[in-house]
Amino acid sequence: MIEFPHRTTRGINGKKGRCFDMNKARWILFVGLLSFVVSGAAVSEETLVLRAGRVYPGDGRVIQDGAVLVQDGKIVAVGADISTPAGATEISRPDGVITAGLIDAGSTAGLMREMASGRRIDTWVEGVREVVPNTRISDVVDLLHPEFKELARNGVTTAYLTADTSSVIGAQGAVVKTNAGSERAEILKATHGIVATISADTFMRGNFNNPPWGTPMTYSRRPTTRMGLIWTMRKAFYDAMALRDGVEGPLGNPVVESDDDLRKLAKILAGDVQFRIQAKTRDDIYRAVRLSDEFGFDFVLAEATEAFRCLDVLKEKEIPVVFGPIFVNPLGYRQRSPDNPRVCLETPARMAKAGVFFALTANDLTGENSLPRQAGFAMRYGLSFDDALRSVTSAPARIIGQSKKLGRVETGYEADLVLWSGTPFQPVTFASAVVIGGKVVHEAVESK
Amino acid sequence: MGRRCYGPSLLGWGLMAMVLTAPLQATERVAVTGGRVIPVNGEEIEGGTVLIEDGRIQAVGKDIVIPFDAKVIDASGKVVFPGMIECHTSMGLDRPNENASVAPYLDVADSVDPSSVGFEEALRSGVTTLGISHGNNCVVGAMSRAVRPIGLTAGEMTVKSDTGLKISMAPRSRSNRMVQMAQLREVFRDLSEYMGVLAESKYEEKLKEDDKKIDVGPEEARNRGKDLVEADDIDDKHRNLKRLTDGQIGATVYCGQAMDVAPAIDLAKENGFSERLVLVLGTECYKAVDLILATKRPVILVGNLIHRERDSFSGDMKEVFVPSVYAKKGVPFALLSESRNSLGEGFLWYQAARCVRNGLDRKRALEAITQVPAQVLGLQDRVGSLEPGKDGNLLILSGDPLDGMSWVEHVMIEGKIVYEREKDIRLQELLQGITRDEAAESEGEGAADAGEEKTPESSPEPEKEKKESSETPPKKEGGSNSDLDESREE
Numbered sequence: 059m060i061e062f063p064h065r066t067t068r069g070i071n072g073k074k075g076r077c078f079d080m081n082k083a084r085w086i087l088f089v090g091l092l093s094f095v096v097s098g099a100a101v102s103e104e105t106l107v108l109r110a111g112r113v114y115p116g117d118g119r120v121i122q123d124g125a126v127l128v129q130d131g132k133i134v135a136v137g138a139d140i141s142t143p144a145g146a147t148e149i150s151r152p153d154g155v156i157t158a159g160l161i162d163a164g165s166t167a168g169l170m171r172e173m174a175s176g177r178r179i180d181t182w183v184e185g186v187r188e189v190v191p192n193t194r195i196s197d198v199v200d201l202l203h204p205e206f207k208e209l210a211r212n213g214v215t216t217a218y219l220t221a222d223t224s225s226v227i228g229a230q231g232a233v234v235k236t237n238a239g240s241e242r243a244e245i246l247k248a249t250h251g252i253v254a255t256i257s258a259d260t261f262m263r264g265n266f267n268n269p270p271w272g273t274p275m276t277y278s279r280r281p282t283t284r285m286g287l288i289w290t291m292r293k294a295f296y297d298a299m300a301l302r303d304g305v306e307g308p309l310g311n312p313v314v315e316s317d318d319d320l321r322k323l324a325k326i327l328a329g330d331v332q333f334r335i336q337a338k339t340r341d342d343i344y345r346a347v348r349l350s351d352e353f354g355f356d357f358v359l360a361e362a363t364e365a366f367r368c369l370d371v372l373k374e375k376e377i378p379v380v381f382g383p384i385f386v387n388p389l390g391y392r393q394r395s396p397d398n399p400r401v402c403l404e405t406p407a408r409m410a411k412a413g414v415f416f417a418l419t420a421n422d423l424t425g426e427n428s429l430p431r432q433a434g435f436a437m438r439y440g441l442s443f444d445d446a447l448r449s450v451t452s453a454p455a456r457i458i459g460q461s462k463k464l465g466r467v468e469t470g471y472e473a474d475l476v477l478w479s480g481t482p483f484q485p486v487t488f489a490s491a492v493v494i495g496g497k498v499v500h501e502a503v504e505s506k
Numbered sequence: 507m508g509r510r511c512y513g514p515s516l517l518g519w520g521l522m523a524m525v526l527t528a529p530l531q532a533t534e535r536v537a538v539t540g541g542r543v544i545p546v547n548g549e550e551i552e553g554g555t556v557l558i559e560d561g562r563i564q565a566v567g568k569d570i571v572i573p574f575d576a577k578v579i580d581a582s583g584k585v586v587f588p589g590m591i592e593c594h595t596s597m598g599l600d601r602p603n604e605n606a607s608v609a610p611y612l613d614v615a616d617s618v619d620p621s622s623v624g625f626e627e628a629l630r631s632g633v634t635t636l637g638i639s640h641g642n643n644c645v646v647g648a649m650s651r652a653v654r655p656i657g658l659t660a661g662e663m664t665v666k667s668d669t670g671l672k673i674s675m676a677p678r679s680r681s682n683r684m685v686q687m688a689q690l691r692e693v694f695r696d697l698s699e700y701m702g703v704l705a706e707s708k709y710e711e712k713l714k715e716d717d718k719k720i721d722v723g724p725e726e727a728r729n730r731g732k733d734l735v736e737a738d739d740i741d742d743k744h745r746n747l748k749r750l751t752d753g754q755i756g757a758t759v760y761c762g763q764a765m766d767v768a769p770a771i772d773l774a775k776e777n778g779f780s781e782r783l784v785l786v787l788g789t790e791c792y793k794a795v796d797l798i799l800a801t802k803r804p805v806i807l808v809g810n811l812i813h814r815e816r817d818s819f820s821g822d823m824k825e826v827f828v829p830s831v832y833a834k835k836g837v838p839f840a841l842l843s844e845s846r847n848s849l850g851e852g853f854l855w856y857q858a859a860r861c862v863r864n865g866l867d868r869k870r871a872l873e874a875i876t877q878v879p880a881q882v883l884g885l886q887d888r889v890g891s892l893e894p895g896k897d898g899n900l901l902i903l904s905g906d907p908l909d910g911m912s913w914v915e916h917v918m919i920e921g922k923i924v925y926e927r928e929k930d931i932r933l934q935e936l937l938q939g940i941t942r943d944e945a946a947e948s949e950g951e952g953a954a955d956a957g958e959e960k961t962p963e964s965s966p967e968p969e970k971e972k973k974e975s976s977e978t979p980p981k982k983e984g985g986s987n988s989d990l991d992e993s994r995e996e
Contacts, residue, residue: 204823366939386936389847402939425812426848426860434910435849439937485850485859485910 104130105146106496108477110154116452116466118444126156128473131496136467149491149498155482157447158467159215159474159494162429163454164360164380164419167217167236168203168243169195188226188260188281189294189313191322195219196232196248202241205424210237211500212428213482213489215474216246218458220360220421221253223336226260226281226290227323228253231334233458235474237492237499250458251332252322253360256342256349258397260287288345295353298323326355332459334380336360338399340367347371358457361421363399369412378457379416381406381449383423384435391422406449407440417454418446434483446483472496535559536921537572541581541902545892546588546876556586558898561920566892579923581902584915588892589634589899590854593652593840593879594758594786594806598622602641604648607678608693610671610750611742612648614638615660625655625663629925630933631843631853632907632914634899635665637883640672642760642786643679645689647672649746650758652883654899656924668755669883670784671746675770676762687769694777697747704739705731756782756884758806767794771801784882787839789813792831799835804878807832809844809851811860827864829874840879850910859908872907 106128113124115136127135127143142148170178184190199219209217217236221229230249238244260281281287294313298320299305314320325331335346335357343359350357359365360380365372372379383389386401402408409416418436420429433446441449455465463472476482477491479502492500536558543554545566555570556563572578596602598618618638628636634654640647650669657663677686706724709731713720722730740748749755757779759770767785774783785791785798786806790813798805813826832839841857850856854875861871880890888897898921905912917925927933 364939384849386849386852387847400939401936404937405939426851426856431849438910479863483910485856486862486908488863 104128104496105143106473106493106498107140107142107146107148107150108156108475108491108493109148109150109152110156110477111152112154113156113467114447114482115468116158116447117468123152124156126467126473126475128475128493128496131473133467133469133471133473133475135469147498149477149501151477151479151490153480154490155478155480156467157213157476157478157482158451158465158471159476159492160213160429160433160450161216161218161417161454161458161460161465162209162214162419162450163218163417163457164220164382164421165209165214165217166220166222166422167205167209168199168201168234169219169222170205170422171200183222183224184229187313187315188290189319189323190225190229190315191227191252191326192316192319193221193229194232194249195221195229196245199232199234199243199245201234201243201245203243206234206236206243207241208424208428210492210494211489212430213476213478213492214429215476215492215494216455216458216460216464217243218250218454220334223253223255223257223259223361226255226287227294228255230322230331233460235494237494239494239497239499247459251334251358252326253334253336254291256284256287256291256335256337256345257339257361258395259336259391284342284345288349291349292352294320294323295327298327299353302327327353329356333357334360338363338395338397340364342397343368344371347375347377350375350377360419363401363405365414365416366402366405366408367400369408369414372409372414373412376415378453379409379414380419380454380457381409381416382419382432383421383427384418384432384439385427389423389427403435403439405439406436406445407442410441410445410449415453415456416449417457418449419454430483430487430489431485434485437483443483533560533575534921535564535573535576536579536898536918537570537576538579538581538586538900538902538918539572541584541586543586543892544588544872544907546872547891547893553582554586556892556898556900558918558921561898561922563892563894563896563898565894579902579916585903585906585912586892587632587901587903587907588876588890589901589917589919590632590875591635591637591840591879591883591885591890592628592633592843592854593635593637593882594639594842595624595636596639596641597624597628597636598638599641602639603643604640607645607681607689609640609644609648610646610693610744610746612640613651613667614640614648615651615664615667617648618653618660618663620658620660620663626932628655629917630914630927630930631855632901632903632917633854634901634917634919635880635883635885635889637669637758637879639670639758642674642676642762644672644674645678645686646693646747647674649755652885654919656919665888666883666885668746668749670756670758670782671750672760673757673770673773674760674762675766675773676760676788683765690773693747694751694773697744697751700744701732701735701740701748702728704735705729707731708734708739750779750782751777753778753782756784758784758786760786760788761791761794762788763790764793767791767797771797774801789828790815792826792828795831795835795837798832799837804838804840804881805832806840806842806879806882809842809857811841811857827860829861829866830864833861833866833870838878838881839874840882841874855907855912856910859910862908868908 107125109125111123113121121138124138125140126133127140172178184193214236217234219232219234221231231251231253232245233247233250235244235246281290290313297312301317301320302324326333333355337343337346338361358378358380362379362381365379365381418432420427420432429450433450437446452465455461464474473493473496475493476489478487479490480487488502490502491498538556540553543551543556551568554568557565557570600619604612635652637650637652639650649671651667652665652669653663654665677683705728709727712734750757761767761770770785774780783803788808789810811828813828815824817824843854843857844851858871858875862868877890880886889899898918900918901914902916903912904915913927915927916923
């Protein structure tokens with residue numbers, strides 16, 4: 059079930075092929091109830107209390123000497139006067155701080171494989187077609203990948219796994235919990251959103267299908283220019299509209315593998331599926347806005363390095379941004395990109411000030427560039443603590459469609475919590491304990 | 507356009523540097539008062555004063571009488587901290603590695619570019635002393651030197667020359683360890699051969715002067731002539747090596763892996779520079795920590811502080827935070843910044859903060875960016891802490907040095923303010939994303955006439971943005987719980 063969770067919720071072909079079986083559902087319900095009854099006696103064992111000097115529920119409040127009561131994976135109570143029930147596990151840290159588990163709204167964890175030589179390679183770049191909205195990241199992610207462990211250790215409890223940016227319209231992303239209690243990640247939502255790209259990544263990222271003599275060309279990769287990229291995207295959407303509206307006639311060579319791809323695109327047009335566009339430079343961001351005006355879809359802007367140069371349009375069109383990673387020198391594959399966007403370290407602060415809705419992401423970066431460090435440096439460069447916390451908890455929760463369950467320390471929310479050793483996002487602070495779904499998945503061993 | 511705007515500040519530094527080197531007529535006194543003084547070598551002083559006279563610290567403490575003629579700098583609410591020290595870097599060297607594998611006759615001074623952006627960046631991040639070294643791709647490299655990041659020439663920048671000869675135990679590119687070791691042995695064998703021949707010829711010279719005939723064999727002649735050799739007789743190629751074996755200078759020996767450590771220590775023992783050995787340790791070298799401890803010498807750790815190794819049997823990735831290993835054993839270490847590719851690792855304070863995050867003592871972490879690197883450079887009497895007699899190198903920080911929100915407000919080198927954050931144009935550019943050309947354009951034609959520094963407030967672009975943003979209503983989030991896209995498919 060865990061391996062193929064999408065099959066449990068719907069058929070491969072979406073609504074038409076939905077194979078909802080009432081009998082099966084009854085069984086599931088029955089077994090579910092049975093197991094609930096059986097485990098009823100063990101409820102108290104699942105009780106956990108986290109105590110800390112400060113609790114930030116995520117709504118701007120601070121609870122001094124607060125505690126969070128967790129039962130059966132859910133937050134039951136948050137406040138200053140919570141006593142520990144008998145038999146409950148308690149983790150207390152008077153100098154600590156409790157926040158909701160961090161959410162990375164644009165991670166690539168578990169998607170790179172390491173070869174025996176140590177070289178890391180992409181496993182999720184679809185090179186055959188430029189428009190592949192029917193492919194799924196959840197089919198390729200390695201849930202046992204150590205990167206998930208590292209994310210959890212850094213306090214990141216949920217991650218949106220974004221599709222690679224080398225396709226014009228790429229795969230569907232997935233939402234995962236970074237640690238399900240047994241050193242492996244768990245898929246929360248097998249498909250969420252479709253990731254498209256308006257940047258040179260489409261023709262410069264990855265080199266497995268580039269000719270050995272250098273620059274990509276039509277024989278190896280299409281498109282090779284921004285014009286070609288926009289054409290491909292337009293063509294895909296026009297084909298989708300034609301299919302939707304039953305228009306017949308010569309439409310030229312399709313840019314997609316099958317009609318199912320077009321149906322997916324039609325869902326974007328209908329607003330049923332989130333559309334995420336990665337763009338770095340100002341003109342690419344404007345291009346994305348122009349396309350959204352043209353086809354009438356909403357989108358989430360990803361990466362958005364030059365967002366500071368188009369704050370007004372992002373605010374006016376209410377385009378949510380998944381910003382990041384922050385850098386002075388481009389990191390990782392970005393070094394090879396001809397986009398070379400201008401860097402403004404104050405971008406997160408300025409987006410907050412301008413009222414642009416945004417989340418921060420570390421994308422493919424780890425270690426000292428991981429999400430808590432991104433938030434820390436966003437603060438160093440002017441973002442307030444409340445905004446920084448929001449941009450790694452409730453804002454990404456909303457972007458990944460989980461705002462009723464994740465991103466806050468509030469009664470009824472899932473117990474994804476981090477107990478920090480001190481003020482969160484400070485360079486001297488580490489995640490002392492990480493709780494996912496009510497289970498303590500990481501406790502720091504202090505080596506003093 | 508760009509140059510025109512940056513010119514004045516460079517000129518300013520230049521002037522400052524000239525003032526520094528100019529003979530001073532009267533005693534110049536500066537008192538930094540009211541701040542939380544972290545002297546590193548002792549207890550923190552709340553509301554303390556640092557009194558500097560003629561560039562040297564005169565007094566540090568709470569109840570210090572401030573002379574009437576002292577220039578008072580108010581640091582209340584701020585933190586006063588010694589200038590940080592980056593003790594092993596190739597900053598400012600256009601090409602840090604010489605092609606010839608053995609080049610002890612070189613001096614990095616000839617290659618240091620005083621206008622390198624790196625030095626400006628160093629000031630901005632609170633580094634007041636840098637140990638400039640030849641790169642690691644050598645057998646025997648150039649002579650290192652300690653510089654301050656101000657001055658128009660390498661000479662002006664120099665705090666101390668000849669801080670050590672660079673030696674690398676890790677093989678040069680396209681070489682291997684056998685060749686590397688063979689070349690190193692060759693270097694010192696050649697030195698002793700050269701010195702022997704030189705001594706012999708000196709003895710013969712002396713005999714000639716005394717109109718005597720050669721009375722002994724070559725072996726004895728070499729022995730007798732040894733004391734006749736003067737420093738000037740030794741050629742460039744051998745002079746620094748001879749000074750090294752004589753214990754006059756030290757060596758900075760780079761070890762890439764743990765296996766390089768033992769040969770490095772042996773090399774130092776055999777050639778008489780164990781007392782002045784400074785090991786630059788690659789990440790994996792922590793495995794040789796016991797050998798390193800036995801040398802009783804401070805070491806330098808390269809910027810990459812986490813060793814990652816995949817267990818070949820289990821396939822598990824093992825991570826070791828290297829400074830913890832040295833700290834546990836009690837090896838004094840200096841931290842280096844990692845030059846790029848990271849948000850924080852390029853800053854020494856951040857590297858120290860990482861150590862605290864990983865369980866190290868705060869004191870040890872602070873020492874690793876001040877006192878230990880000072881000792882490594884042989885400058886322990888001049889820099890690395892705030893105590894009387896040392897150079898007046900200090901930072902006025904907006905907060906604790908290990909706080910991620912702290913900024914370097916002022917940098918003082920030898921009693922002179924050489925950096926002020928509010929006048930740092932380039933920092934504003936980086937923060938605000940405006941290029942100098944843009945700023946100059948929007949400044950208009952008449953802007954560059956005056957020699958005054960252009961403050962970021964005067965550039966209209968951010969102002970425009972500020973105005974726009976103030977018109978927009980404040981962001982409303984919190985209350986609304988609606989997801990952007992609860993996928994309706996399900």
